[in-house]
Amino acid sequence: MRRFAMTAVSAVAVLVSPLALASASSADPAFSMRAQVLQVGLDELVKDTLVPGAQLVLTEHGTDIQINSGVGDVATGAAFPDNAQVRIASNTKAFVATVVLQLVAEHRVELDAALERYLPGRVYGPGGDGRVITVRNLLQHTSGIPNYLAYLDLGSADALRRSRPADELIRLGLDHPAEFTPGSAFGYSNTNYLLAGELIERVTGSSVSVEITRRILVPLGLGHTYWPLFPVENVIRQPHPRGYHNFGGTRVDITDIDPGWGLSDGALVSTGADLNRFFMALVSGRLLPPEVQTEMMHTIPANEPARPREAGLGLFRRINSCGMETWGHGGAMNGFLVFGAATTDRAVTVSTNELTGFLVMGVYLGAMNALVDAALCG
Numbered sequence: 001m002r003r004f005a006m007t008a009v010s011a012v013a014v015l016v017s018p019l020a021l022a023s024a025s026s027a028d029p030a031f032s033m034r035a036q037v038l039q040v041g042l043d044e045l046v047k048d049t050l051v052p053g054a055q056l057v058l059t060e061h062g063t064d065i066q067i068n069s070g071v072g073d074v075a076t077g078a079a080f081p082d083n084a085q086v087r088i089a090s091n092t093k094a095f096v097a098t099v100v101l102q103l104v105a106e107h108r109v110e111l112d113a114a115l116e117r118y119l120p121g122r123v124y125g126p127g128g129d130g131r132v133i134t135v136r137n138l139l140q141h142t143s144g145i146p147n148y149l150a151y152l153d154l155g156s157a158d159a160l161r162r163s164r165p166a167d168e169l170i171r172l173g174l175d176h177p178a179e180f181t182p183g184s185a186f187g188y189s190n191t192n193y194l195l196a197g198e199l200i201e202r203v204t205g206s207s208v209s210v211e212i213t214r215r216i217l218v219p220l221g222l223g224h225t226y227w228p229l230f231p232v233e234n235v236i237r238q239p240h241p242r243g244y245h246n247f248g249g250t251r252v253d254i255t256d257i258d259p260g261w262g263l264s265d266g267a268l269v270s271t272g273a274d275l276n277r278f279f280m281a282l283v284s285g286r287l288l289p290p291e292v293q294t295e296m297m298h299t300i301p302a303n304e305p306a307r308p309r310e311a312g313l314g315l316f317r318r319i320n321s322c323g324m325e326t327w328g329h330g331g332a333m334n335g336f337l338v339f340g341a342a343t344t345d346r347a348v349t350v351s352t353n354e355l356t357g358f359l360v361m362g363v364y365l366g367a368m369n370a371l372v373d374a375a376l377c378g
Contacts, residue, residue: 006055018081025295034378038067040369042350046070049364050103050336051354052244054188055080057272058375059280064273067234072241072249072353081239083271085224086351087260089331091275092268093193093211096140097296098287099200100214104135105292108203111313118199119141127174127191133182135199138192139313140300146178147189148173154259157245157252160334163231163261166194186303186311197264208264219283225270230262236269241353243335257332266333272340274348279342283317283327297327307365321370322377341372348375 038056046054046069053070064083072080102110115123115130115138123130128145149171153159173191196216197208202212209227215227220262224238235256243255260267270278276289285293299310299317309318315327318341326341340349350371356364 007243028072028373030071030378034374035065035067037374038371039069041367041374042067042069045350045364045367048367049352049356049360051352051356053080053241054350054352055084055241055272056348056371056375057276058346058348059273062106062198064276066249066272067275073245074242074253079090080241080353082352083239083273084351085234085236085238085240085269085271086338086353087243087258087266087331087333087362088188088270088275089260089266089333089336091270091329091338092260092264092266092284093196094279094329095216095268096196096200096208096264097143098282098291099208099211099215100139100196101202101288101292101296101313103200105289106294107164109135109199111295112358115195115199117371118202119195119252121196122198123174125171125174126177128178128182135196136295136313137182138196138199140302140311141186141188141192143184143188143189144178144182144185144187145191145195146173146176146179146189147187150196151176154233157254157257160254160257160259166198166263169263170194170198186300187338188302193265194263200264209262209267212268216278216287216299220277222270222274222278225268225274225278227267228258228260228262228269230258230260230267234258241351244354245334246354246357254335257335266331272351275338275340275349276342276347279328279340280344280347283342284344318369319374321373324376326376339368339372341376344374346376349365 042054042056052074053072056067058065068080071077104111112134115133128143131145151172170191200208236315242253244251245254281287295309296313299312301308302311309316318326320326328341328342330339337352337355
């Protein structure tokens with residue numbers, strides 16, 4: 001594998017204009033020092049987690065600062081392209097939760113109403129009862145419904161190609177025993193967001209993709225973010241790195257396989273800059289009225305020892321190393337890992353082009369948080 005040894009200056013690109021980069025890097029020594037720190041941190045993360053490459057995008061003061069490390073294409077040695085599109089996986093859940101909460105603001109959905117009101121006869125079985133589980137339970141992962149992903153075999157590229165519909169996956173989760181009584185604990189479950197997507201479609205009469213596009217992507221001008229037209233569309237539309245996955249010790253290029261299957265728990269494709277703008281808009285209250293925003297940001301302990309954070313409704317809260325309150329989600333999918341954090345006026349997103357093994361990810365979560373903190377704290 002070829003690896004580009006990039007200096008801090010050569011690796012930084014301001015996506016707004018080349019002139020902005022020249023003036024910032026030459027006139028502001030603090031900017032140059034900060035870029036060097038982020039470059040070193042990103043380089044170390046790539047090296048330690050054994051991924052081919054990564055891209056960090058920091059957005060502040062209307063400017064996007066991009067830093068690359070490693071390679072975006074193992075075969076050619078090419079770097080991540082500027083403003084690279086990636087599959088953002090579970091970051092999609094923040095968009096889905098936002099639409100549900102907009103429906104709450106429109107008095108079309110009640111947060112504490114039972115799912116049975118909106119999805120009659122849909123949620124039943126050992127995994128959960130729609131007469132007891134509420135909309136809030138879905139969005140905050142307190143439903144107790146098992147995560148369908150725990151029961152899927154995705155151990156090969158061929159398995160990733162064998163898509164299954166949301167109905168079948170929801171049933172797969174509900175056919176296993178509930179993890180806890182609704183509202184009594186936190187338990188992350190992708191099944192929750194398949195149901196949340198179905199709720200949006202039942203209430204609005206249109207698809208989740210249409211609602212997210214018209215309610216979020218178009219108003220915010222997120223022109224590099226889209227919901228793929230699965231199954232006819234598997235290739236990422238705009239410049240992107242290759243995405244890889246390690247199957248049994250063999251690194252396989254799975255870029256042109258969409259493991260999101262067009263589902264509401266992880267379908268979206270975006271860029272670091274677009275994702276930063278979405279989370280800043282969300283955190284600053286541009287997408288929800290104050291009373292609903294308060295509900296979204298009312299958090300509970302996530303009970304994840306490796307990740308000290310609190311769960312809101314489609315958002316996670318963390319106090320970082322410089323005492324700053326930050327918000328975000330994060331997403332892991334075969335081919336890509338996308339994580340970061342946002343405040344009202346700055347945000348950072350880091351994308352890698354391979355999903356690190358969960359054991360390795362657990363070891364390096366602290367380093368990931370430290371890199372995000374270094375970007376936000378300045």
